[in-house]
Amino acid sequence: MRRALVGCLALSLAAPPLGVFLMLRRMSLTADVLAHGILPGIAVGFLVAGLSVTAMSIGGLVAGLIVGVGAGAISRATGGREDAALAALYLVALALGVTLISTRAGSVELSHLLFGSVLGVDDPALFLMAGVASLTLLALAFAWRPLVLECFDPGFAAAVRAHGGWWHMLFLVLVVLNVLAAFQALGTLMAVGLMMLPAVAARYWGRSVGGMAYAAAGIAVLASVAGLLVSYHFDLPSGPAIVLVAGGVWVVSVLAGPADGLLTRLLRRPHLSG
């Protein structure tokens, strides 16, 4: 339980800022695709070495990068109308992963992989989560300016030769790593929850990319602590509990967030805004 809490707190600091960038790039769905895309790789790792963090992570990393590059290629080939192809991709990946795992494992292990489990967080998993979080925060601090530029104005980034493509690749690698780390506690179906829900909610709390990133991390920390407590006391799966709390924060944000929340919009007359 304590390990899970520490791990989730680490993830809460690193994953939500990535989610903010994903949301701003209108790539929210891509995160989902990556989370499901790692499952076949995790399954192969599981078949080779059982519930070993190392084997499953390596498998998941390889699969995630393949899917990430594939999603990018689909996006370019379809000129931005990639959502249908991405949906197909992640359904296939999910089915393939579940099938592979089912050949060897029972329903307990399958449920552990799909939904996560607080008891599943052992020392290697904790090191993975903490390591990924540290790496992500360092990389974000390092690459903040090019990421914001590539996100806001890719045309200008290309014109000033900012190597937007490379930054985007780095970014995708970070997303895959975070999804992998989140998978340890939240399971593959919920791994994106801690990344995207706080980010989407933060949209209603901040007016700058940095502000949103801080807000998202704060919301994620809150959701992790509250979700794990609920999960522990009521014997619920940890992933859904955390994601549900984050979802609750999102609903509150849509209604009452200071930046374009529904209440704020209703209370303030348009000509007084801005």
Place this chain on the structure above:
Amino acid sequence: MSGAEGIVLSDLTLAHGRRPAVHHISGRFAPGSLTAIVGPNGAGKSTLLRAIAGLHPAGEGQLSAPRRDIALLPQAAALDRAFPISCLDVVLFGHWHRAGAFRALRPAERQAAREALAAVGLEGFERRPVGNLSTGQFQRVLFARLLVQDAPVILLDEPFNAVDARTAADLLALVHRWHGEGRTILAVLHDLELVRHDFPETLLLAREPVAWGPTAEVLTAANRMKARMMAEAWDAEAEACERSAA
């Protein structure tokens, strides 16, 4: 300010996939020249600007341009104005070619960005998110970024579209200021009155160059008719370029 050669096109052909957008164009934008690029829709004007900026590969022929010294203002519609970024931060990106991805910005550079915002009439807008701006104000912000870029060659793609007359006049004054400073300026435009009045040189483009030279000689009724007919003829024609195959 730009290299002695300026921008030289020799028998340049640009294509979108197999579909040629600009055909066999030769000529030169002299250093310090102020040129309007006009022509029917789909005449390849934007593609030519993007190619000069190095964003579109040259198909056949040669294109020589001082790539590092070029600033491009794309068509306004391309940007997501809901993005949470302040006016000052957008303008500060104009320092990219000096500051790069990592170096901290110097106080003088921040000051230059503030002055650029003031120069386009947006004093006090530093912290405003771009989402709150009108189309014209947003175009002013992009012009402020061009000011900060301080490039010897400036490419403007329909800079005055969808902005009000007051904004257009202010931005045009900036274009004249740049011209006076000896910069090379190419602008894709639709307003022929404006071109006649303010732009000494004109390139009339309809996939192929119809005419290129002093504005009064280019914008004759005969040339404009020819451009229109060529554009219509192209729509009906086969995709591949027959002349380059011959």
